[in-house]
Amino acid sequence: MPIPPHNRRASRAAVAALGAAGLLALAAVPAAFADETAPELVVGGFEPIDGVKPGSVFDLPATVANKGTGPAEKVWVSYSVTRGLDFAEVPSNCQVQHVRPYDEMPERWTAACAFDQAVEPGVLYTPERPLRAKALDRALNEEVRLRVGADDPGADDNGTPPVAGTAPAVKLVEGQAGGEGSAPVVDVPVTAVNTADYQVTGAALKGSVGETVPMKVKFTNAGPAWVMPRAGDRAVSVRITLPAGTSVVKRGQFCQAKGKAYVCGMRSLNEGSQETYTFQLKIDRRVADAKGSVALSTEARPFDPNKANDKADITLDVTGAGSTGSTGGPTHGWDGSAGASSSTGEDGTTPNGDTLADTGSSTLPITSAAAAAVVTGAGALLIVRRRRTRSLS
CATH class of the missing domain: 2.60.40.10 (Immunoglobulins)
Structure with a gap:
């Protein structure tokens, strides 16, 4: 049986009250129970690239930093390139997918690279060998998206089954200070010389x-x-x-x-x-x-x-x-x-x-009625003329 409208409102009010009570309860939790050792990973190190020629190969440099208070036991660095680019070589600790366009997202290639090592707070890391990309003949206005996280990003449901790279695996190494990112995701433009x-x-x-x-x-x-x-x-x-x-x-x-x-x-x-x-x-x-x-x-x-x-x-x-x-x-x-x-x-x-x-449907009926009136009038005029002819004869 459908719930009457007033009962629905009452239910919504009850849910709102419970939600408010929950927020108050969370606010009352002692600070000691908060996670004070959570990692906060950011990615950077890649600047916009102009003047890439179709057929050329170039590096995708990346830096990983932890701005949190605790270490990340394992990290994933993901690379996504638009359809005018492709990966030249992929390490075996990376999974590659071809993703079809959907939801305003263009067709792209992705490579999710897993690094089974701790990333400590306050330390800047870089892959010991940067991932390399190549510009295809169709390259023009391209984009590279870099993403870092402490959890496996998983495969895209709209992509092909992930395939491991064939180049030797790489690991993260400590790098020089400078070039740290400020966000877990960055988009970097790559412009090719093309028409x-x-x-x-x-x-x-x-x-x-x-x-x-x-x-x-x-x-x-x-x-x-x-x-x-x-x-x-x-x-x-x-x-x-x-x-x-x-x-x-x-x-x-x-x-x-x-x-x-x-x-x-x-x-x-x-x-x-x-x-x-x-x-x-x-x-x-x-x-x-x-x-x-x-x-x-x-x-x-x-x-x-x-x-x-x-x-x-x-x-x-x-x-x-x-x-x-x-x-x-x-x-x-x-x-x-x-x-x-x-x-x-x-x-x-x-x-x-x-x-x-x-x-709409009102247009033609009105037109038809007008046409019918004209026909009726013409018929009446013809009858009058016939009558006059008969009387004269």
């Missing part, structure tokens, strides 16, 4: 007035680098301007109407990735030399020096007897169905969110 060619592909449309035609335009990262946006970077987008005399029946996936154009995003900026935007356009009227465009947004992209393929034409050839058709209207047409579904179709399109169809 990524963002480009767009237009379309050539052909049809007669009143016809609905498909339009497919495309975004591509032709590489060789993938691009991981960093904090503060403006997101790249594609702006689609339709040829005059057309209206939208269905818009492309990841596209939204912005003024007289559509602005579209993409799922991936990996090297070789593509995003195709499929629209269904109705040719409302003939417009001489009608032409639209597909173009990249204008944020700074120093890694993309080739600007010649940042914009492409969308041409329209209207066939037939040259009828001007309707007088046109807004670019954002409608698909002619009330209450149209907003789900994605098999062709990668979605019904236009800015259309008359989305006004």
Whole structure:
């Protein structure tokens, strides 16, 4: 039986009271019972790296310090590198995983290294041989995450089964003072000398007035680098301007109407990735030399020096007897169905969110009633005319 609302409130109050009592009890515990010998591990020693060339190998230096009051009997130092980097060689006391992207985290490689030795307070340690990484052909804006802890970090559920390294095991050795970290986790940027060619592909449309035609335009990262946006970077987008005399029946996936154009995003900026935007356009009227465009947004992209393929034409050839058709209207047409579904179709399109169809079921009944009234009026007028003809005869 469901608990009545007032009982639920009472239960919540009781839980809150117990929680408050528990906090008071904890506050009353004598200081002698507190753990005064807990370790406090921090990692550091790795500064940002610029100018790495694809194919090169470089060190991932790290320092481990214990700012607590007691020793850590065993420690784990974990390295995580984004998909433009990989590990050149891995000691046998480290476990390596390839982790797929999830929850806004990019694809990466991780190496968790176990050091079965005590780390004393006030002493700076470094691995006797630094872990080495290599820059892949797709490297550009990369990141290394260093993490230290007194507990085994375990394997990532979204990764491959961990595999032990094959290089000789390493241990921690005491290092020179300086370079101590201040946190258990640090993220360090690594920038490679590389380029990524963002480009767009237009379309050539052909049809007669009143016809609905498909339009497919495309975004591509032709590489060789993938691009991981960093904090503060403006997101790249594609702006689609339709040829005059057309209206939208269905818009492309990841596209939204912005003024007289559509602005579209993409799922991936990996090297070789593509995003195709499929629209269904109705040719409302003939417009001489009608032409639209597909173009990249204008944020700074120093890694993309080739600007010649940042914009492409969308041409329209209207066939037939040259009828001007309707007088046109807004670019954002409608698909002619009330209450149209907003789900994605098999062709990668979605019904236009800015259309008359989305006004609900009241639109077409009103229109139908008006049409019926016109038909009824015309019929009545015809009957009157017939009667007059009969009387005259």
